[in-house]
Amino acid sequence: MSRFVEPASWTLPTPASASGCFETMRAYQGKIFRLEAHLDRLYASLNYLGIRMPLTPRQLAKRLVRALKASTLREAVVRIALLPDATREASTSIVVQPARPLPASWYQRGIRIAIVPTRKFSVSQIDPQAKFSARLGSVMAVMEAHLRKVDEAIFLDGMGSVTESTASNLGMITRGRLVSPPCWLGLLAGITWQAVTDVARARGMAVSESP
Numbered sequence: 001m002s003r004f005v006e007p008a009s010w011t012l013p014t015p016a017s018a019s020g021c022f023e024t025m026r027a028y029q030g031k032i033f034r035l036e037a038h039l040d041r042l043y044a045s046l047n048y049l050g051i052r053m054p055l056t057p058r059q060l061a062k063r064l065v066r067a068l069k070a071s072t073l074r075e076a077v078v079r080i081a082l083l084p085d086a087t088r089e090a091s092t093s094i095v096v097q098p099a100r101p102l103p104a105s106w107y108q109r110g111i112r113i114a115i116v117p118t119r120k121f122s123v124s125q126i127d128p129q130a131k132f133s134a135r136l137g138s139v140m141a142v143m144e145a146h147l148r149k150v151d152e153a154i155f156l157d158g159m160g161s162v163t164e165s166t167a168s169n170l171g172m173i174t175r176g177r178l179v180s181p182p183c184w185l186g187l188l189a190g191i192t193w194q195a196v197t198d199v200a201r202a203r204g205m206a207v208s209e210s211p
Contacts, residue, residue, distance in 0.1 A: 020083035020090070020133040021045035026099065026192075027068055027076040035061055037191045041131065042080070048130040051084045055092070064094060071096040081133065111151040113165070116144040120155045120163045120186040128186045138166045157185045161211045169193035173205075182209040 023042045026033045039057045046053050055063070060080075068078055077097050082090040118140045121128070141153035145166070154170070155163045163181050164170055169190040171180035178200045183189050197207045 019049060020081060021049055021051065021131055022079060022081045022133055023131060025064075025078045025080075027073070027078055027096075030068065030074045032064060032068060032078055034191050034195065035064065037194070041129065041191070042082070045130040045132065046082065046090065048127055049084075049132060050088055051082060052087075052089045053082065054089060060092070063092070067094045067096050073098055075099040083133070106151070112149075113152050113154055114145060114148045114150040115156060115162075116141045116153040118144070118153075118155065120157045122158060123184060123186050128183065128188050131188070141166045155187075161185050163187040164190075171196070177206040177208060179208055179210055181211060185211060 021042065023038045025035065025038050032038075036057075039061060042060075043053065043057060053060075064078060064080065068076060073096060075098065077099050079095045079097075081093050081095075083093075085091055118137045120137070137155070141155065145151070145153040152165045152168075154165055157163050161181065162170060163185045164187040169180060169187070169192075171178055171193070173179075178197065180193070180197075181187060200207050
């Protein structure tokens, strides 16, 4: 049974495991951006972690849309978290919050970044395409960014190659080509980044991946 509650009243089931998975989605003008792609990745994460989901993707999509409508927000961040119980069945929570616009100065002057000591896991250790709740590396990287008084932290892999930031994919335009690190370095194949590359190709720009 689903119900809507205020954020201050939200509780987790006990015992709640940290080995769940999640997706964070952006809603524009009352519509969740690339919902199907997010659900595909979410169910792949569930399968990777061995968590049973009682809802079909279509049923879950309806719940997400219903939660967004109930919030009355047009510009929002929609986050779904799935935590396994003792039988590995998923308990579902959906949080809808107002989208906070990025500072105008970021677009005018750019942002301050720093490479942090925390390294990404090798793809032979943990599948980077699974978005699981226990993200200690990202927590440590954010703490390091705050200590250095920068806006974002950049991860390297074990060999020193640039991979991604704590919440975004990375890319650069050089000589008319959009270049980004390949996923085999241990980074997430971002859904928003896929949209960026789709737009770039549609405008005739070459797109490639390179360590």
